[in-house]
Amino acid sequence: MALQSLDIKQRSATTTPAPQARQTIxxxxxxxxxxxIGCKACQVAxxxxxxxRDEVGSCVGVYDNPVDLTENSWxxxxxxxxxxxxxxxxxxxxxxxxxxxDPGCLKACPAPGAIIQYANGIVDFHQxxxxxxxxxVSGCPFNVPxxxxxxxxxxxxxxxxxxxxxxxxxxxxxxxxxxxxxxxSKEDMKDYAAKRITDLKERGYEKAGLYDPEGVGGTHVMYVxxxxxxxxxxxxLPVNPSISPLVALWKxxxxxxxxxxxxxxxxxxxxxxxxxxPNEVSKEIEKEVEKExxx
Amino acid sequence: MIRDPKDLQRYDAGERAxxxxxxxxxxxxxxxxxxxxxxxxFPLTQLFGGGTWAxxxxxxxxxxxxxxxxxxxxxxxxxxxxxxADREWLSRAKEMVDGNDHNMPxxxxxxxxxxxxxxWMTICMVLMTVSGIFxxxxxxxxxxxxxxxxxxxxAAVGALMIALIMVHxxxxxxxxxxxxxxxxxxxxxxxxxQHHRAWYRQxxxx
Numbered sequence: 298m299a300l301q302s303l304d305i306k307q308r309s310a311t312t313t314p315a316p317q318a319r320q321t322i323x324x325x326x327x328x329x330x331x332x333x334i335g336c337k338a339c340q341v342a343x344x345x346x347x348x349x350r351d352e353v354g355s356c357v358g359v360y361d362n363p364v365d366l367t368e369n370s371w372x373x374x375x376x377x378x379x380x381x382x383x384x385x386x387x388x389x390x391x392x393x394x395x396x397x398x399d400p401g402c403l404k405a406c407p408a409p410g411a412i413i414q415y416a417n418g419i420v421d422f423h424q425x426x427x428x429x430x431x432x433x434v435s436g437c438p439f440n441v442p443x444x445x446x447x448x449x450x451x452x453x454x455x456x457x458x459x460x461x462x463x464x465x466x467x468x469x470x471x472x473x474x475x476x477x478x479x480x481x482s483k484e485d486m487k488d489y490a491a492k493r494i495t496d497l498k499e500r501g502y503e504k505a506g507l508y509d510p511e512g513v514g515g516t517h518v519m520y521v522x523x524x525x526x527x528x529x530x531x532x533x534l535p536v537n538p539s540i541s542p543l544v545a546l547w548k549x550x551x552x553x554x555x556x557x558x559x560x561x562x563x564x565x566x567x568x569x570x571x572x573x574x575p576n577e578v579s580k581e582i583e584k585e586v587e588k589e590x591x592x
Numbered sequence: 593m594i595r596d597p598k599d600l601q602r603y604d605a606g607e608r609a610x611x612x613x614x615x616x617x618x619x620x621x622x623x624x625x626x627x628x629x630x631x632x633x634f635p636l637t638q639l640f641g642g643g644t645w646a647x648x649x650x651x652x653x654x655x656x657x658x659x660x661x662x663x664x665x666x667x668x669x670x671x672x673x674x675x676x677a678d679r680e681w682l683s684r685a686k687e688m689v690d691g692n693d694h695n696m697p698x699x700x701x702x703x704x705x706x707x708x709x710x711x712w713m714t715i716c717m718v719l720m721t722v723s724g725i726f727x728x729x730x731x732x733x734x735x736x737x738x739x740x741x742x743x744x745x746x747a748a749v750g751a752l753m754i755a756l757i758m759v760h761x762x763x764x765x766x767x768x769x770x771x772x773x774x775x776x777x778x779x780x781x782x783x784x785x786q787h788h789r790a791w792y793r794q795x796x797x798x
Contacts, residue, residue: 310631405743407628408643428643430628431729435739444729449644543740547747552630555751562755566762573691576767576787583782589798590598 304416309406321416325483326456326467328391329493329521330531331505332477335360335374335389342472343372346457366392368445368452372469375532381524390520390531391469391478394441394454396420398514401540402451404548405436411451418483418517419458424450436548438513438538456517486519493521512539599778600795602701608777610664617657618757624650625750651728658721665714671701672711677790678704698789709760716753719745 305315344350351369354362360376372393379386400420403412411426412433422433422442429449433442442451457467465471466480479489490507497505506525509515520534528534603611624646626633637646680697681688681704688696688705696703702710726734726742734742764770769783784792792798 310634312631407631407634409631409634426643428637428647429730430647431727431739432743434729435727435736435743440736449730541737541740543737543744547740547744552747555748556630556632559751559754559758562758566758566766569689569762570766573689576691576693578769578780578782578786582786586780586782586785 305413306416307400307403307414308410309403309412310409317416319416323416323418323483324456324461324481324517325418325486326396326470326518327479327481327486327490327521328518329477329479329490330388330390331493331497331502331521331523332475333374333389333391334475334477335376335387336474337374338472338474339391339469339478340370340372340374342468343454344369346460346468347371347455349452366441366443366453368443368447368450371452371454377530377532379530381530386523388523388531390534392441392532394420394456394518395439395513396454396456396517397438398516399540401436401438401513401544402433402442403436404540405432405544407432415458417461419456419461420517421455421458422451422453424448424452427451436540436544438535438540454518483515483517490519490521497521497523508534510535510538512537596780599780600784600792601777602773602779602784603777605777607667608774610660610667611774613660614657614664617653617660620653621650621657622750622754622757624653626754629747629750648730651724651731654721654724658717661713661717668710669714672707674704674707675700678707681705682708693786699787700790700794701788703788705763709756712756713753713760716749716756719749720753723749 304317304319304321306317308315349369349371351363351367354364356362357364361374363370363373366373372391375390375392377388377390379388396419398418400412400414402422403414403420406412407430408426408428411423411428412420413423414420427450429444429451431444431451433451434440434444442453444451457465457469460467467478470478470480479486481489487507487509494505494507502523504526505521505523508520508522508525508528520528520531522528522531522534524530528536620640623636624640627636627643627646628634628650634643637643640646640649677697677699681699684696685705687693723742723745725732726738727746729739764774767787769780773779781792781796784795
């Protein structure tokens with residue numbers, strides 16, 4: 298839902314500027330993977346606050362449950378067992394929408410106002426404007442949006458835009474028992490992350506770092522990773538995510554140009570008629586045919 | 593209205609109906625497709641009962657059109673084989689566009705330009721149908737990269753197809769006495785003699 302206290306920065310399928318008078322600070326959620334114990338309190342809090350309930354699945358032999366994001370599970374814990382420097386490591390990443398500064402979903406969306414980016418950085422789906430085409434899925438570099446089988450609308454993490462609008466932290470951050478999910482201004486979160494990274498480096502994780510990928514203009518959900526040089530270790534977190542060049546080509550300058558070209562063909566035809574005249578049967582041939590008939 | 597009994601039959605009822613079915617489908621697809629092509633056209637979804645309905649209907653109309661286009665293809669492909677005379681016609685197409693058809697080689701039932709249109713339409717229909725399946729989220733799930741390729745191809749070929757159809761429609765308007773062939777199937781002998789002389793000879797034996 299669009300709340301007035303959340304000012305709009307971008308709106309899908311809209312070619313004119315959004316209202317921009319009021320400025321708000323950019324917010325961010327920081328997920329410190331090194332502090333996560335995989336308790337799934339965040340998953341539960343998300344379900345509770347947003348009133349979404351996934352179907353009860355079955356155990357697939359690992360902790361991941363549900364095994365993937367769905368229209369009802371907007372965040373899931375992904376558990377990866379990896380061996381680094383001869384040690385077994387259990388890397389647990391809370392997956393969900395990254396709230397990109399340059400959101401591929403919004404760029405791909407053809408329905409005006411179905412995807413909104415607020416000035417604070419939250420990217421929100423407005424299901425009442427969603428037409429269910431699934432283009433957001435093609436646009437997303439993180440494979441996050443899910444189309445509901447029931448209503449064909451797209452769903453994903455809202456970063457609790459309704460809570461943030463009234464100065465509350467997202468439900469997941471509120472519920473986290475270890476402080477692995479922090480929430481605040483993007484600047485504060487970067488400062489906080491820097492301290493965590495220094496700490497991790499002292500503890501032997503030399504490649505510890507912040508995941509705030511440049512390819513999508515930075516994100517409003519960031520990770521502190523012990524192995525920031527290998528994001529792939531964390532259940533396939535993309536190394537350098539960006540909007541696919543195909544999506545950029547599809548949604549870039551080509552469409553206005555093609556629209557002009559079509560208008561050109563239509564007008565060109567009209568003026569061809571006006572300037573060259575119609576292609577009529579000549580009098581001469583008409584007479585020839587008449588003559589044949591008279592014989 | 594009783595027309596001249598000596599008029600030439602260019603299309604039978606089945607051919608005309610088939611062409612209209614494809615043509616109406618194309619208009620519906622063009623309008624609903626443009627709505628998703630650029631935000632400027634999004635209001636066109638209102639013609640289909642809103643954005644969601646346009647999204648639901650578009651692919652079904654597409655399948656419907658593809659089926660009837662196949663029938664149209666089977667009816668006409670033999671008549672659209674390119675010959676040397678057609679290539680000669682195409683090399684002189686500029687004169688034709690200038691309104692000067694004196695030096696144009698004699699055309700059969702179709703001239704080189706019409707045949708090119710036929711084959712371009714066939715290629716476009718194949719590309720549109722295949723790429724359309726890739727992005728028909730409600731029915732098919734394909735790897736995301738394939739869906740991305742599908743979206744680009746569908747948009748690009750769709751725009752090309754609309755441009756080609758504009759040329760197709762304009763050519764029929766420009767060449768007087770043509771539209772009636774689409775309505776009730778006949779053309780005058782003078783029309784045939786002027787625009788499709790080889791076909792005229794074949795039909796009249798003159």
